[in-house]
Amino acid sequence: MAAQVVAPMPGKIIEVNVKVGDQVKEDDPVVIMEAMKIEMPIVAVQGGKVAEVRCEPGQSVESDAVLVIIE
Amino acid sequence: MDQLFDVYRNVMHQTGFWNLGWREPVMWVIALTFVYLGVRKNVEPLLLVPIGFGALLVNLPMSGLMEAHHGLFWYFYHYGLQTEIVPSLIFLGLGALTDFGPLIANPKMLLLGAAAQFGVYVALFGALSVGFTPQEACSIGIIGGADGPTTIYTTVKLAPHLLGATALAAYSYMAMVPIIQPPLIRMMTTKDERSRTMKQLRPVSKLERILFPIMVALVVGLLVPAAAPLIGMLTIGNLFRESGVVPRLTDVAQNALMNIVTIFLGLGVGATMDAHQFLRPKVIGVYVIGLFAFTFSTVGGLAFAKFLNLFLKDKINPIIGAAGVSAVPMAARVAHREGQKANPKNYLLMHAMGPNVAGVIGTIVAAGFFIAMVGR
Numbered sequence: 207m208a209a210q211v212v213a214p215m216p217g218k219i220i221e222v223n224v225k226v227g228d229q230v231k232e233d234d235p236v237v238i239m240e241a242m243k244i245e246m247p248i249v250a251v252q253g254g255k256v257a258e259v260r261c262e263p264g265q266s267v268e269s270d271a272v273l274v275i276i277e
Numbered sequence: 278m279d280q281l282f283d284v285y286r287n288v289m290h291q292t293g294f295w296n297l298g299w300r301e302p303v304m305w306v307i308a309l310t311f312v313y314l315g316v317r318k319n320v321e322p323l324l325l326v327p328i329g330f331g332a333l334l335v336n337l338p339m340s341g342l343m344e345a346h347h348g349l350f351w352y353f354y355h356y357g358l359q360t361e362i363v364p365s366l367i368f369l370g371l372g373a374l375t376d377f378g379p380l381i382a383n384p385k386m387l388l389l390g391a392a393a394q395f396g397v398y399v400a401l402f403g404a405l406s407v408g409f410t411p412q413e414a415c416s417i418g419i420i421g422g423a424d425g426p427t428t429i430y431t432t433v434k435l436a437p438h439l440l441g442a443t444a445l446a447a448y449s450y451m452a453m454v455p456i457i458q459p460p461l462i463r464m465m466t467t468k469d470e471r472s473r474t475m476k477q478l479r480p481v482s483k484l485e486r487i488l489f490p491i492m493v494a495l496v497v498g499l500l501v502p503a504a505a506p507l508i509g510m511l512t513i514g515n516l517f518r519e520s521g522v523v524p525r526l527t528d529v530a531q532n533a534l535m536n537i538v539t540i541f542l543g544l545g546v547g548a549t550m551d552a553h554q555f556l557r558p559k560v561i562g563v564y565v566i567g568l569f570a571f572t573f574s575t576v577g578g579l580a581f582a583k584f585l586n587l588f589l590k591d592k593i594n595p596i597i598g599a600a601g602v603s604a605v606p607m608a609a610r611v612a613h614r615e616g617q618k619a620n621p622k623n624y625l626l627m628h629a630m631g632p633n634v635a636g637v638i639g640t641i642v643a644a645g646f647f648i649a650m651v652g653r
Contacts, residue, residue: 214626231619241626269477
């Protein structure tokens with residue numbers, strides 16, 4: 207089943223650690239995001255294969271924006 | 278020959294070397310330690326560098342920098358700090374920089390901001406019990422609010438001779454939030470509690486954001502009139518920001534004005550650290566009780582968050598209670614990091630900002646209360 211990794215708050219994408227086709231485990235940091243001058247890893251909500259990456263470094267995102275889809 | 282000798286002696290007597298005692302070099306070491314912490318360790322450099330250097334200069338014998346009605350630093354101190362102008366302008370900038378959205382979205386957080394003032398009162402009674410005057414005790418207690426400008430404002434009004442010590446203690450402990458708070462958080466909470474995720478905050482409308490500073494100014498101003506200058510400046514700065522119609526004023530309040538007054542604040546505080554005032558046992562007491570204040574504020578916030586959970590359907594993560602000490606946004610960052618350490622999917626930053634900004638209001642209210650109670 208596909209699962210979405212979403213931005214937990216508004217912020218800026220610093221780093222995208224995965225690309226389409228990568229295998230990830232649950233809790234692997236897939237994106238590094240910055241909000242209020244703190245860098246935080248945004249982790250995979252489940253293990254699986256990365257189906258889609260919807261963000262890139264430098265991009266500003268709103269709360270709940272879909273960053274990565276894992277299936 | 279005698280005349281020549283007299284001239285020589287007079288010149289020598291006018292130099293700082295002739296008038297140097299043991300206290301001044303001790304103060305140079307203390308002052309340069311703060312400069313070092315700011316420059317090399319990046320500890321609150323915006324404040325510790327001017328405070329430290331101001332303290333160094335004021336301890337040059339015969340410089341007269343703090344001589345009343347003559348000295349340059351006396352003017353900074355008198356017109357900037359004693360008149361309340363500088364701390365109030367700092368609050369204007371803070372208001373323009375602060376997003377109260379997380380608090381508006383979850384107003385219960387105001388209670389956590391109030392609970393985290395616990396240490397302020399513990400320290401107040403602690404200081405009274407060891408012989409500080411009520412005015413001194415209130416100035417020391419307010420360190421527990423972890424809010425530099427409020428500490429300065431309160432001390433100038435109540436115990437100006439302790440200004441250097443309380444200001445430095447407040448800024449030192451604020452810089453040490455990432456060291457002081459995590460062990461307390463782990464001591465007061467279980468891993469399960471720290472792992473608890475919270476529902477995302479609801480979006481806050483522009484109308485709510487505009488009404489918030491107006492309501493806070495009215496309620497706090499009526500409840501604690503002595504806090505009106507600080508809360509008034511905080512809320513007008515916030516109204517600039519949230520109204521969106523005065524971007525130039527918002528920008529000046531956040532940047533240029535804030536930077537200018539920070540210089541005068543730092544030098545004005547440093548200037549009060551005269552060796553004869555500072556090198557007294559009381560100053561050590563300020564640091565020790567100040568640390569207690571800070572510790573008990575953190576514990577108070579955590580304990581109250583746990584207590585609140587007894588009545589809540591949607592339980593909160595008690596870590597965010599620790600962010601109720603002001604120290605914006607360091608305390609919120611610490612809460613977030615501790616939450617994510619316990620559970621990588623736990624993103625508490627915005628939730629912790631609620632009590633964090635509530636703590637600023639809570640400290641202002643406590644300061645206003647103290648000034649009304651024991652102000653001269």
